Amino acid sequence: MATDLQLPPYIDSVSSLAFHPTNPNLLVGGSWDRNVYLHDLTSPSNVRKVAVRGSVLDVAWAPESSTKVFVGGLAKEVRSVDFETNESQLIATHDEPVKCVEFSSELNAVISASWDSTVRISPLTTPGTSLILPVADKVYSLALSKSKVVVAMGGRQVWIYDIAALKEALEQGTEGKDVVVWQKRESSLKFMTRAVKAMPTDQGYTTTSIEGRVAVEFFDPSPEAQAKKYAFKCHRQVIEGVDTVYPVQGLAFNPVHGTFATGGGDCTVSIWDPLAKKRLRQFPKYPSPISALEFNCDGTKLAVAFSEQDEGGVAGEKNGNGVIIRECGDEVKPKAKA
Structure with a gap:
């Protein structure tokens, strides 16, 4: 149970x-209340928090640290925040709010993406400098795999960068406008992209939309690989005879089993097997619409964030x-083929 x-x-x-x-019990959360929270699941009632300028839109762990994270948000800047010292350090600035922050161990750099239509790569070895990549529109979501950076933007555009090429650009001092985009794609989904996450296998990525759909895509441009991509409907309910559709805000891959979780404005979370194209489990409703999902490093826990102000939520669900941390069992494992 x-x-x-x-x-x-x-x-x-x-x-x-x-x-x-690497530590399956340490979780950091960002909030619109302008705080970053550090939870140790071995002592869940003891919560550390650090205040920053502006509401927090994204968080990422700094390398080889159990107290330092990177934070981006409405203050239009990326900062490192240390829960041990309560100190913060400026990493990069943007012209508009920072929607996404990731750390790339391959580049030893913070990657931030903003509504200013840029992605900035800020190496930790040279503070105060960034490779600025101009992109086609506001960035809504960003995903990293071992070899790729996936940028989901307005206008249903998805650009994919090759990390090896980005590394070469950093080493050679190439200007961002001269960095070649590995692939430029249009989303398979007809409505605005809400989230993107890369497969742990580095084979592709999954996107979600505001209109209750998920697409599974593959990096390999060959016709054989592209023939495997697909999309499906989810997070919909028939209410008084009307098919009601909810945005899919939460998305996370299990790093061990390769299954993924989606969370919607309908306050539900489902687990999917991307290769078998099947839903494995739907959990009972959460208190409010789902705003974020994350699996821990060993795939045994799923953190489910719910937020009553989240757009597209169920009427009256406030x-x-x-x-809520859910212990994961067989429901996150792909079904064995008969």
Whole structure:
């Protein structure tokens, strides 16, 4: 029987979650209340928090640290924040709010993406410098795999950069406008992209939209690989005879089993097997619309953030903001083929 652990409530919407890359019990959360929260699941009632300028839209762990994270948000800047010292350091600035922050170990750099239609790569070895990549539109979501950076933008555009090429550009001092985009694609989904995450296998990525759909895509441009891509409907309910559609805000891959979770404005979370094209499980409703999802590093826990102000939520579902940790069992494992 799976057990759920509810963390202390947040006072405002939870925008983002990030589990530590190697410690399965450390979770950081970003909130619209302008705080970053550090949860140790071995002592869940003891929560550390650090205030920053502006609401937090995304968080990512700094390398080889259990107390330092990178934060981006409405302050139009990326900062490192240390829960041990309460100190923060400026990493990069943008002209508009920073929607996405990731750390690339391959580049030893912070990658940030903004509504200013740029992606900035800021190496930790040379503070204050960034490779600025101009992109086609506002960035809504960003995903990293071992070899690729996937940028999901307005206008249903998805650009994919090759990390090896970015590394070469950093080493040679190439200007961002001269960096070649590995692939430029249009989303398979007809409506605005909400989230993108890369497969742990580095074979492709998954996107979600505001209109209750998910697409599974593959990097390999060959016709054989592209023939495998597909999309499907989810997070819909028939209410009084009307098919009601919800945005799919939460998206996370299990790093061990390769399955993925989606969370929607309908307050539900589902687990999917991308290769078998099947739903493995739908969990009972959460208190409010799902705003973020994240699996821990060993795939045994799923953090589910719910936020009552999240757009497209179920009418009347205003039951607070918070994070529930779900222990994962067989429901996140692909079904064995008969």
